[in-house]
Amino acid sequence: MSQNIRVWQVIEGDRLTEITSARLDFEERLEDWLAEDIGILDENLLVIGRQVLTDFGGYIDLLCIDLNGNLVVIELKRDKTPRDITAQGLDYASWVVELSHERVLEIATQYLNQPLDKVFHNRFRIELPDTVNGDHRVIIVASRIDRSSERIIEYLSNRHSVSINAVTFQYFRTSQCNELLTRLFLIEPEEVDYRARTKEGARRKPNLTYEHLQEIAVKNGVGDLYQHSIEILKLTFIRTRTTLSSISFVNCFNESLSAIINLIPQESSQLEGLKYQIYAKRLRECFNLNEEELQSALPKNARSWEYQPNADENWRGYQGFFTSVSEVETLTKQLRKANL
Numbered sequence: 001m002s003q004n005i006r007v008w009q010v011i012e013g014d015r016l017t018e019i020t021s022a023r024l025d026f027e028e029r030l031e032d033w034l035a036e037d038i039g040i041l042d043e044n045l046l047v048i049g050r051q052v053l054t055d056f057g058g059y060i061d062l063l064c065i066d067l068n069g070n071l072v073v074i075e076l077k078r079d080k081t082p083r084d085i086t087a088q089g090l091d092y093a094s095w096v097v098e099l100s101h102e103r104v105l106e107i108a109t110q111y112l113n114q115p116l117d118k119v120f121h122n123r124f125r126i127e128l129p130d131t132v133n134g135d136h137r138v139i140i141v142a143s144r145i146d147r148s149s150e151r152i153i154e155y156l157s158n159r160h161s162v163s164i165n166a167v168t169f170q171y172f173r174t175s176q177c178n179e180l181l182t183r184l185f186l187i188e189p190e191e192v193d194y195r196a197r198t199k200e201g202a203r204r205k206p207n208l209t210y211e212h213l214q215e216i217a218v219k220n221g222v223g224d225l226y227q228h229s230i231e232i233l234k235l236t237f238i239r240t241r242t243t244l245s246s247i248s249f250v251n252c253f254n255e256s257l258s259a260i261i262n263l264i265p266q267e268s269s270q271l272e273g274l275k276y277q278i279y280a281k282r283l284r285e286c287f288n289l290n291e292e293e294l295q296s297a298l299p300k301n302a303r304s305w306e307y308q309p310n311a312d313e314n315w316r317g318y319q320g321f322f323t324s325v326s327e328v329e330t331l332t333k334q335l336r337k338a339n340l
Helices: 026-036 082-096 101-112 116-124 147-160 189-198 210-219 223-234 280-287 291-297 325-338
Strands: 007-011 015-019 045-053 059-066 071-076 136-142 164-173 179-185 239-242 247-253 256-269 273-279 303-306 316-322
Touching (some): 026 045, 045 101, 045 116, 059 082, 082 147, 101 256, 147 164, 164 189, 210 223, 223 247, 256 280, 273 280, 291 325
Antiparallel strands (some): 164 179, 239 247, 247 256
């Protein structure tokens, strides 16, 4: 990709005068511009996080979601070497790929100060897709991209169908101090998307269907218990959605729809029962329960659980196995009673 972009201004007398590229604290300003109006990069993006702390200790410059519900990591090159910026983008992608629907909502709500589904609808005039983070991509942004970085990105995209691209923004200032900005993609975005879609296995596996989850429950000897549990829990929760391994029962928490209870047929068995996970703080606040009331409503085999090591309180709770329909009924009766 040629970096020698030249710009001319048409002046009085139908004459051309060349505008030279200028340099200042450009890439710091560029991050501000992108955060304020991501449309200068891609009009189909919405910024949902800035300087997002990953579990690996790094900070993603900008985290976005597109109109299909997929995540986009935007990393500014600044003074990083070609190897560093590419490796950093891929490292962040390895973290993003594992983000659950609920974690994405938490990141977005913290940044946007309002529910993601509301902002998403205002931005794109469509509803937030049921599947969030079904896929992801990386965009490296810089004022200039060196040949080494170009080769690495082209290799990852063309040979391995990684959804990665680079964009250069160059800054110009006229003699009248008017500021101009140009944008150039290393690879046409449609080509990056095509390469990723045609690579077998390039995308993350889709969420399981309700039918598939039922088949797994039957195979693992908990089919009837699984089906009856769903029927009971549906009467208490706003909606359900599926993940890569479970069915989640969802309610409003912190002005956003969040998973409260997960049923996991893949980790269930006829001997142990139907595996469940409960986000304790979310459930207590949604149904006005205290901790003692919650624990009394859970099966005796319940034990402490957290979504990941050192998770905050919103991501901790209990897990165990329902061994009978009556245990599910006991829990839901307590929820309805406390919510009166």
